[in-house]
Amino acid sequence: MSVRCTLSLALALSLAPFAALAEEHAHGQHDAPYAGFETREIKSLSQEDIEELRRGGGWGLALPAELNGRPGPAHLLELRDELALSADQVEAISAIYEEMRAAAIAAGERFIAAEAALSDAFSGSDLSEETLRGLLAESAAARDELRFVHLSRHLSTPGLLSDAQIRKYNVLRGYSDDPCANAPEGHDPEMWRRHNGCG
Numbered sequence: 001m002s003v004r005c006t007l008s009l010a011l012a013l014s015l016a017p018f019a020a021l022a023e024e025h026a027h028g029q030h031d032a033p034y035a036g037f038e039t040r041e042i043k044s045l046s047q048e049d050i051e052e053l054r055r056g057g058g059w060g061l062a063l064p065a066e067l068n069g070r071p072g073p074a075h076l077l078e079l080r081d082e083l084a085l086s087a088d089q090v091e092a093i094s095a096i097y098e099e100m101r102a103a104a105i106a107a108g109e110r111f112i113a114a115e116a117a118l119s120d121a122f123s124g125s126d127l128s129e130e131t132l133r134g135l136l137a138e139s140a141a142a143r144d145e146l147r148f149v150h151l152s153r154h155l156s157t158p159g160l161l162s163d164a165q166i167r168k169y170n171v172l173r174g175y176s177d178d179p180c181a182n183a184p185e186g187h188d189p190e191m192w193r194r195h196n197g198c199g
Helices: 003-026 047-054 073-078 087-123 129-156 163-172 189-195
Strands: none
Touching: 047 087, 073 087, 087 129
């Protein structure tokens, strides 16, 4: 390839991203995933986020426990009939849930306040890096506490449940297939069902 051809090809390749950007701009195809967020009172939190935090909801913070076979108290209470929870189990899980909810509401309010302070700070013009670090530290501490509140209660529930109830919980929540549906080839169906705690 001649030097002239090589230079022409290099120039064309270097200009390609700009041409694509210009074409995108001309067709109005801007990627604007945050459009509308500017009207939020707290820029980093939606109204739904705030409502979830203020009611003590999980906000997805307990997924490491939930998806590793450690049921959460809220969902256990929702599935009490399907799991055939005893009165004693319901009483113990309800106590865990109520304590968790109260602590989560308090931690959630702290996190909301921290995010509001961060949002307000950026609306001004005199935010220093030192102040920003302090605001971020407060937000992170509040979020860590909130996450601890939810995750730690997942440590309390497994000991209250039978292995069969935990397996059924995971099936009902869609995390695993129902081992009771079909016995694998070569297994005695009755023995398989008994081994897996099938009713």
